Amino acid sequence: MDGDSDIDSDFHWTDDDENKSPTNLYGEASEAGPSRPSLYSHFIAMGFSGDMVEKAIKENGEGDPEAILQILLNSSDAGKSPLRPGDATAERPVADDEDSSDDWHIDDKEDFIDDLPPKDRKLLLLVDMGYSPEDAAAAIDRCGHESTILELADSIHAAQIAEKSDEMEHYYPKPRFEAGEGSSRRLTTEKKKTNEPKQKLKKSSTPRTRKDHVRKPSPDLDDAKIIIPKPMVGFGLPNQTCITQRTLPDEAIGPPYFYYENIALTPKGVWETISRILYNIKPEFVDSKYFCAAARKRAYIHNLPIEGRHQLLPIPPKTIQEALPMTKQWWPKWDQRTQLNCLHTSIATIKITENITRALRDSGENPKASVRDYIIRECRKWNLVWIGHHRVAPLEPSEFEMLLGFPINHTRGGGTSRTERYKSLGNSFQVDTVAYHLSVLKKMFPDGINVLSLFSGIGGAEVALHNLRIFMKTVVSVEKSEINRNILRNFWRQTRQKGNLIDLEDVRQLDGDMIESLMKQYGPFDLVIGGSPCNNLTGSNRYTRDGLEGEHSSLFYDYFRVLDIVKSLMAKKR
Template sequence: MYSTYMPCLACKTLNNSCKGGNSNHWDIKYEVQNQGMSCPVLASSVNSVKGISGCSTKDGSNANDLADTDSIDWDTEDELEIQGISHPSSTGRASAYEGFLACHKKDGEKVRKESDIIDWDSEDELEIKGLSIPPCSGSLKPGPCVTACKGEASSSACPYNTQAVTQFVNMGFHEHLVIKAIEENGEKDTEAILETLLTYSVLDKSPQESHVGTSKSCSSESGNYFLDDSSDDELSPQNEDQTNQLSEEREILSCLVDMGYSAEDVKIAMERCGSGVSMAELADFICAAQLGGDFDAQSTELSVDNEDSFPHQRQQNDDLSRHKKRKIWMSDRTKNRVWKKIEKKPVNEDKELTLPNPMVGFGLPDDSWAVVERRLPETAAGPPYFYYENVAFTPKGVWEKISKFLYDIKPEFVDSMFFSAAARKRGYIHNLPIHNRFRAQPIPPQTIQEVLPATKTWWPSWDSRTKLNCIQTAVASARLTERIRKAVEKCGDGTPTRDVQKYVMYECKKWNLVWVGRNKVAPLEPDEMEMLLGFPKNHTRGGGISRTDRYKALGNTFQVDTVAYHLSVLKDKFPGGINILSLFSGIGGAEVALHKLGIRLKNVVSVEISRTNREILRSWWEQTNQQGNLIEIADVQQVSTANLEQWMSSFGGFDLVIGGSPCNNLSGSNRRTRDGLEGEHSSLFYDYYRILDQLRTLMRGV
């Protein structure tokens, strides 16, 4: 019954490609052991648990009964797969087939034979062919343009090598122009293709038909960055033209930022060159301006707060950006030399954006980590102050891009484990001063056992956790906690075996489980999450809000004490109170943080799409007897310049713009649509930028 090539049901790959980090392995391994199976694979160490699910129990039942996994007849389909027969109708089968090929990659002859079935135009192969693949946004992963275009690029309709097309689409050229250029020059002459594409761009050979007609290609799906909400109405031809032009402009902006230019530089270039200018001309203009020092004079001078220098975070993207630009626009003669040089450069060239370890931001309150110095670009100067938040662990290049849009300010990466009993690793981009911060009072308990004293009784000595992991929107199932209870109980009164401990600890850390009874773990209750996140107890309770909605809302919010520490510098600056524009407010993390600091909320414009969340904030506002005005708006995309002007005329402008845009497409927890900043939800970042930038322009005018 046992086969050397037994596929792992959990990751759907064959033995050699199966990694140990898959939770299902733990489930399966443990259950297999408990059912007294004799599986030879299990005899090896935990790290070599591979392909277990193919094992049958002694009584012939499937090993995964407890996991409710379907059984598989290994003698039929899977054996066929092992022999290299594909099952295109099934993803899982296809994966197993890929796994098989991976296992045999060393066998060149055999792999060649499979080339009829599989597209072997991988990056490796392109390199072998001598085609270099330029980085896009510091990553080999397709950038936003490609994300949007890749479906087309890889479709069967495209007769050319998809990587070659992708390569140029990555540079910002439109796909159909790329295909046209390939048609003219052949696939292999990349130099000639590039030149042709540059010529197209300069001559603007196919202007509206390519860009406007398919304007979604490089922009976010939600779009609207530069549009007023008046666009809701049916478009007149004139409006349509305007919309197309704006759409094209933001497409160009996004692509040029992908290439490494700062959003600010691109905007200046657009202003100076006027409308209807091609991307190539804009790029040339920026390069020329930079060589002449035009932009430098505007963008890299003194800080808004006259805070001191920030030596280890200066000179950050500038070099990389310029290299990328040169890489794309270099003349023939120097291109190859420079490209080779750039490719040899270490990847950590922009190491300023690598995540710090420990993640202490610009300094911690207890002086254990000295406050660093930073120097903000002049373009980042307020008013208003602004504060942007998102998950620290994003797909590559995302924070670099966010930073470029937000005036080249480097993110402050902080783990909330230094402020509470739960971790929460987040990046914050803000133009706030960073000296003389203080903590909001009272300081919450800092360990799990202090926050949840009842768990002490049941907490086993072999569970060494004192801090919880990140609070997320999903919680463990009852089935899982039951499996854990059974696993521990099997070991009797003594200490569980090392393997059981490892399994239990893996699940406990993954799902933030705590000990609530003898051998019994449970997910956190919503009110416990509220405490851990710095909210008042029952902040999300009542008003017909379901438990699931509470978990979802809490999983998406700020850690109040962390944010309050950063915002504390505002207290002296605004003794009379503060006007804030709160974007993506959620359940009001920013408002609660300011309130906790004792900063009076004069006027709060809160933009939040979820009605439930708006009700939670409204309820908190009323319960805390706020004396100011709360204006609630549903959709950030509907916030227009006219709205901003209206609010400014009502109460004179905003002191702080604060918010964290959706992380759905950035989070590591997202298995299906981790599409990066251009994802369906996360692209709303551009609305944060749009609104902030419009407001800054208006307030400068004032």
């Protein structure tokens, strides 16, 4: 909702209520406004704040609109800039798959909504968002009335995508896997039988070495549905009873070991497809809130042993005030957050924090329930913390680094801007979680490990292995972003690594000949690790949430392609 609509939506002028007081952003009555609502709303629509317009009209009368406009413009030039469309809100975070509510403008109907049962209240909110009552009710039945608005909206959107997928005829081949000599798997194709006209596919822009049927297989909706567990604790948490053994298909047993990560909440059928392609291994769903003070719901498919895991020491803080002790003295009792939501690739604008400060100042020391609810929603959505009396602020990049398990200033320097730091950190691993899974490698590779790191980002896997004191003999890092490659190079130098770091730019150019050459020079890869882009999977993407067929998220098939080449080459040498 842009700045203009935030203001205008609170004013409903008629001939009978000209003398009524308008309401402000939080549904509270303000002082009496001018008697000519058309003039008042005219300047509001131009983007000037209500206070500025009201003051200018009171001081100069209503007879000379041009004089009023000049005063408003002069006030803006003096530093009191009018609101412009888009100032009151900012772009929603990219990787938004966590427990946070959508942004709701507070108005007079909120008291009515709050009195409804939880199911009916969420049904009304979803309908207000533009979803049909039928879709909203079905989502609540699927997910339960305790689910957040964002989770329910995700469920509706995923169901709509699946419905469209069911209606389409998939002409492209469907992958079928068979054992092949000298290869962990051999891809064969089988066209879907249909009497309907064949649907043309867009011409692929990827290199010919990458099979089209590997990149975009038809979703197999007959696969056994993968249920996301609650709570998301994977195979078990540190110092708790957990699963210690599992049976893997023969073709999945390492070496090489592999580790694949992506967001947990995806469109229907995505994790079923990923699981089927990665040797029918079921994902391990883990929320990083059990390892640090911020949530991060992820799924991991790997063939690592799960017995003998151990956590990195020292154990990181698990609550906001343990992680950020300076916030404790300012934290109001009515803000009962103890942990942060997922750390995203963008942060709140100054306008958002100013709106919160203004709301608190207008409400006094005991803000009414509607104001508190508004503030807590914004704080949850943007991970705002209290830094002073009536003052909130987004996290600093160094605080992102600490919460995600990276060294302080890991992303700083080299000309990297704050915006780029937030983006890189928001797309990274949570190091403590990944290190817990990788800790079993320490005893398995006492002399060091060769790593093929795909979609390396800022080096979350490398930092985890370094913190585990696992010597990295050779790391071949594949990462598109030059900024991220520079961050990893700097980490390699700062920590005085003795092994080899080879960085490449495009995973699609990593073909069999190049992999074979690297293995001849440095030895076989012990670990293939990575997490392909989630752009087309995340719930915040309402435009191109195309699942594994999306432009970016289809790079998962390159992860499997590279892994399969490594397994094939290693099988030939046995």
